[in-house]
Amino acid sequence: MTTITLESPKDTSSLKSEQERTLKAPRRKYGFFASTLFFMMDFFYGKKQTFSKFKVLEIIARVPYQSWEQVAYIAMTHTYSQPGFARRIFEFVKEARLQQDNEQWHLFMLEEMVQKKGIHENFFMYRILPQIIAFFYYHLSWIMYVVKPAWSYGLNADFEDHAEHEYMGFVLENPNFETEPFESDFEQDYGSFKSLADLFRRIGIDERIHKEESLARIENARFS
Ligand SMILES: [Fe+2]
Numbered sequence: 493m494t495t496i497t498l499e500s501p502k503d504t505s506s507l508k509s510e511q512e513r514t515l516k517a518p519r520r521k522y523g524f525f526a527s528t529l530f531f532m533m534d535f536f537y538g539k540k541q542t543f544s545k546f547k548v549l550e551i552i553a554r555v556p557y558q559s560w561e562q563v564a565y566i567a568m569t570h571t572y573s574q575p576g577f578a579r580r581i582f583e584f585v586k587e588a589r590l591q592q593d594n595e596q597w598h599l600f601m602l603e604e605m606v607q608k609k610g611i612h613e614n615f616f617m618y619r620i621l622p623q624i625i626a627f628f629y630y631h632l633s634w635i636m637y638v639v640k641p642a643w644s645y646g647l648n649a650d651f652e653d654h655a656e657h658e659y660m661g662f663v664l665e666n667p668n669f670e671t672e673p674f675e676s677d678f679e680q681d682y683g684s685f686k687s688l689a690d691l692f693r694r695i696g697i698d699e700r701i702h703k704e705e706s707l708a709r710i711e712n713a714r715f716s
């Protein structure tokens with residue numbers, strides 16, 4: 493299984509070839525719930541990608557991992573009498589937490605950019621509404637996971653595939669990002685990059701890794 497690593501790649505040419513790879517790859521055939529979510533996001537925030545719209549995306553991105561973690565903790569409460577089994581659940585919790593933290597850094601860096609650039613955001617649209625959407629998305633992920641985990645992983649794979657393509661497309665549409673330096677209070681935590689373009693390419697790769705993790709989980713569920 494792929495593990496999330498921030499070590500590589502970081503250099504511009506590798507990041508560019510990863511961006512090419514995403515842009516050449518077809519998107520997944522999104523399911524009903526994912527398509528509805530993307531439609532709603534375009535409806536409320538417009539089709540054009542913006543820093544603020546990505547922030548909304550990142551607020552929502554964390555919640556499937558939170559819902560899986562919560563279900564896993566309940567499962568551990570019921571299975572700790574079989575420590576070997578409970579430990580495997582705990583390994584899964586740790587992985588979900590890593591992904592959740594990774595999404596958290598994305599959110600922090602985007603918020604920092606929005607503030608530095610002095611982008612005005614409507615309070616309801618960018619503070620309240622994303623939390624309402626996240627609330628419903630959390631419960632949807634939760635219930636799907638309880639009924640059939642593969643459904644929840646499939647929904648997340650759709651979400652992450654969409655995010656991966658959107659970030660890589662955002663870089664393509666904004667050539668000025670190539671020369672805009674990335675300066676952040678979160679460089680120590682997340683990594684340093686030569687430009688905003690490289691940062692967004694790296695975030696796009698993270699989203700691909702998240703997608704691959706979910707797809708691997710579906711495969712594992714099929715063969716276990
Ligand atoms: Fe993200």
Ligand SMILES: [Fe+2]
Pocket residue numbers: 553595652655698699702
């Ligand atoms: Fe993600």
